[in-house]
Amino acid sequence: MTTRTGPPAPEIRHVTVVGCGLIGTSVALALRAEGVRVTLADHDPRSLSEAVRMGAGLALAAGEPPADVVVIATPPSTVAAVLRDAQARGLGAVYTDVASTKGRILSSAELTGCDMSTYVPGHPMAGREVSGTGAARADLFAGRKWALCPGPATALLAALTVTELAALCGAQVCLLSPYAHDRAVAAVSHAPLVLSAALAARFAYTREGADVLALTGRGLYDVTRVAGSPPELWIDILEHNAEAVADMLEQVVDDLAAVGAALREADGSARWGVVADLLVRGNLGRELIVDAYARRAPAEGVELEAA
Known part of the structure; x- marks a missing residue:
């Protein structure tokens, strides 16, 4: 039995997901499987309707009480603007994103005047080479790493809350600086x-x-x-x-x-020395890749670690 130390995990009862693509809808499905209430928003009404039909949550309605967490699942170039709008509308207490880059988004969020204390940049390391709402899976993040890159202004409670959200999705949190990520x-x-x-x-x-x-x-x-x-x-x-x-x-x-x-190269000895060097380094690198991958819980059907 594992004993948890440190501050207790904040309880997450309600999450709003903005962006009903592969990752956003998968987050919603994973949270719904854990009994979390999920509300959904997307600029594309067809994606929103499909996510609702899949059981990922309900469409976000006007006057909805603030969520415990707002997950921004939109392309990297839109995250800062969507974050600022969501904060201005008071959609939630804590905000995170799932984009696969962090440094430029953080800079843009600061420049656009976002509240950086409630924002925890994130990136679940899971995906598929097929995209769209219909490709979403509730188990997409099971056993996967979920990078979190809190900034100097990020409040501890916000970071703990997003850590709990990742855990509810079945992922393992990895803390990194934006540059290292x-x-x-x-x-x-x-x-x-x-x-x-x-x-x-x-x-x-x-x-x-x-x-x-x-x-x-x-x-x-x-x-x-x-x-x-x-x-x-x-x-x-x-x-x-x-x-x-x-x-x-x-x-x-x-x-x-x-x-x-x-x-x-005409000289056979020079030729094969260069080729052998690359192949040997390739063998060594492959061993390290296989070993790193084997230490993670398998997630059948997960295809691409990306956005």
Whole structure:
């Protein structure tokens, strides 16, 4: 039996989710499964109606009492404006978001005059390469990491409340600075998406594509799996984490360029030394990735750690 120390977790009875896409609706479904009352808002009435039909909650009505937590599940470029509007309307006591970048959003929130004491930046590390309300799942966050990046002005009660919200969704909270978060997700999520897309793009618009793809195996399928993610969402994400993603991609490009040059080298010994170095480092990195992944509870059907 585990004994919990520290301040007691705030009780969460009512949550408002703004944005009924994959992540927002999944948060709502997870909370509903725990008996939390959920109200929903979305600028797209079709997404809102679909989320309500799925049992994710009820549409937010005028005059609704403030929620314990407001979850902003909108694209990164809109979070600061949505946060300011939600706070101005008094939609809740505590606010968080689920966007996959943090540094630029925090800066924008401060510049637009948001109340930073009640805002706890967050990012659940779960998703799928399919998007939209209908792809939502109540168990999307089970056993997953949920990054929280509280700022200097964040109130302790607000941070504890959002920590409890993540726990209700089945996730494990990981505290990071915004800078550390953005560098980490560039390495484990954002750059891999671009690399996956770059490889998959080799097969677009080619006459011989059908013949080549007739031989497709698990290797190509696995490496390009996340290339099916929605471009419009990823353009927004990459814009908000451009520097960190560019750094990571440039390092990979250097390795690929070195191997490409080596494969054209006439000197066999020089050629295979460069290639072997990359393959050995790849083996070591893969071992670390597998080990890190094995320490997490499996979440069947979860596809992409992203937005």
